[in-house]
């Protein structure tokens with residue numbers, strides 16, 4: 114496909130703030146690739162700082178290797194923002210143009226034959242009441258709809274949408290019969306699964322059209338992918354655990370709720386016909402394009418750029434640079450908190466013990482609850498006396514602390530760790546004369562701790578300790594576990610083991626996937642088949658050898674050689690499958706994704722790949738490669754975190 118760019122109008126304009134000239138974004142006539150991604154055409158980016166040798170090589174490449182060439186071209190066309198100069202602190206962009214959000218499709222009333230019954234009698238609901246009823250009907254099989262809080266909240270909000278007549282009739286949720294509605298939606302979802310190829314294609318094309326129109330913005334001179342340009346449809350709020358607001362109506366978001374952020378000189382997206390935006394602002398100190406306030410928690414929601422964008426990538430990169438700065442001063446910080454364990458001030462002692470936990474156990478600071486999370490989850494500062502048990506001796510070790518509490522996302526943290534004597538004594542002191550539900554660190558809160566961290570190092574938070582420890586642990590583990598003579602599958606197993614060591618450290622557990630047993634069984638079937646195949650191949654080799662002994666001619670020698678190769682090939686395949694099985698078994702209850710995406714400096718992994726000749730595709734999937742494009746391009750094989 115030849116990519117054509119028609120520069121319809123190229124306007125130079127003066128950017129007053131920086132007194133620099135910028136090219137206004139050219140109109141790009143371009144098709145997205147198979148996955149709906151646009152790549153920035155070469156002409157669209159500033160000249161690269163260091164010309165890359167590969168460019169010349171590519172030009173000399175022989176004809177015919179078209180696929181490879183095309184791939185190479187696309188690679189080149191990706192914008193290497195990391196080779197460009199950064200904007201001054203605080204400035205996020207100079208030009209921003211986008212199309213605004215995609216709203217949820219309007220409500221489609223139910224067909225006439227789908228009936229709702231109240232107290233055994235058919236009742237035709239008004240459109241608004243019907244819409245909210247369908248939200249409940251869609252969840253009918255879920256245990257949520259049996260919970261009292263959920264039902265109470267739903268019923269209260271549903272009644273607000275009813276006409277006064279409906280309100281006076283429908284007074285008891287238990288008398289409402291949503292069965293037909295529920296069956297109708299089940300049939301619809303079944304029908305979607307049975308859709309013909311053509312219908313599926315049509316939906317795919319519509320999604321691609323939306324992505325093409327709304328999924329990208331122009332930020333400065335580049336087309337960048339937007340992460341979440343579709344606004345969530347209305348429905349019933351669930352929340353985690355036993356959220357007190359579960360069942361409440363999550364309103365439909367209208368253009369009148371929407372604040373648009375874009376640059377003054379851009380084409381402001383028009384609101385849908387007959388509507389107005391709440392506000393249009395031009396604030397280049399923020400990175401969001403669209404925001405609104407949701408009605409359940411009153412929190413602000415944003416539409417932002419994809420992780421592959423410059424803005425997100427720079428932030429990610431910076432995060433790892435901060436963690437590397439911690440590496441340089443962590444010894445000093447550790448010496449300091451050790452001193453503070455002896456402080457005369459209780460507040461200082463508590464702070465020092467909390468810091469020790471954050472450093473040693475990668476605990477969160479606390480109060481880092483997910484939006485709307487009201488479950489009883491705690492972090493370091495909010496630990497209560499009931500969350501720890503002190504054992505002067507346990508499992509043959511001295512000064513053991515046993516932790517048991519619910520952390521972020523209600524994931525249980527359970528750990529038994531030996532601590533230093535002074536920490537143990539301090540904990541005994543903090544717990545004296547306290548009730549189980551009292552705060553362990555009563556002189557401490559998250560803001561005090563965070564302030565202290567800032568004083569120790571600029572940009573330091575509890576999370577930086579996590580990032581630092583996760584990354585340094587990965588680097589150490591990779592050094593320890595990689596055996597130079599191993600083949601690629603064995604090396605990848607080592608990589609995954611290193612990654613698992615980190616995930617365990619960060620407490621990233623998961624329930625074994627539902628499909629686990631089945632996929633393990635499938636793999637075992639494959640292994641058994643491979644073993645049979647190997648036995649056959651070995652038998653054939655043996656008889657070929659015997660044959661060759663008798664005949665002693667070239668032909669039978671060749672046969673022996675080829676049989677030998679076949680045995681080797683099957684042995685390798687078998688080994689690969691067995692490694693895969695080991696990997697999967699060890700991974701049963703560990704979620705690698707979170708640490709891979711959020712805590713591990715990707716340059717460590719990339720350097721490891723480069724050093725051992727492992728294709729980076731083996732450790733990062735497409736999404737991850739896009740997010741870490743900066744690291745994949747930058748990190749050399751000798752990168753040290």
Ligand SMILES: *[C@@H]1O[C@H](CO)[C@@H](O)[C@H](O)[C@H]1NC(C)=O
Nearest residue numbers: 232233284285286287288289
């Ligand atoms: C609501 O209806 C259910 C089922 O008919 C009944 O058991 C319950 O007593 C009713 N509640 C009230 C408050 O009328």
Ligand SMILES: *[C@@H]1O[C@H](CO)[C@@H](O)[C@H](O)[C@H]1NC(C)=O
Nearest residue numbers: 472473474475582585586618
């Ligand atoms: C990382 O955390 C582990 C687990 O607590 C700890 O044993 C280790 O010392 C830490 N490593 C570094 C370098 O901070």
Ligand SMILES: *[C@@H]1O[C@H](CO)[C@@H](O)[C@H](O)[C@H]1NC(C)=O
Nearest residue numbers: 480556557558559560561562
């Ligand atoms: C934390 O404690 C300090 C000092 O006691 C207090 O001023 C501050 O308001 C507290 N912050 C929070 C979030 O509780």
Ligand SMILES: *[C@@H]1O[C@H](CO)[C@@H](O)[C@H](O)[C@H]1NC(C)=O
Nearest residue numbers: 706707709710734735736737
């Ligand atoms: C890549 O892995 C992440 C988990 O880290 C997953 O959420 C995502 O769907 C995967 N993407 C692709 C394209 O497989």
Ligand SMILES: CC(=O)N[C@H]1CO[C@H](CO)[C@@H](O)[C@@H]1O
Nearest residue numbers: 372394396398399404405413
């Ligand atoms: C939703 C919202 O108002 N977000 C931000 C918009 O930008 C201003 C600064 O101009 C911030 O203060 C708001 O938080």
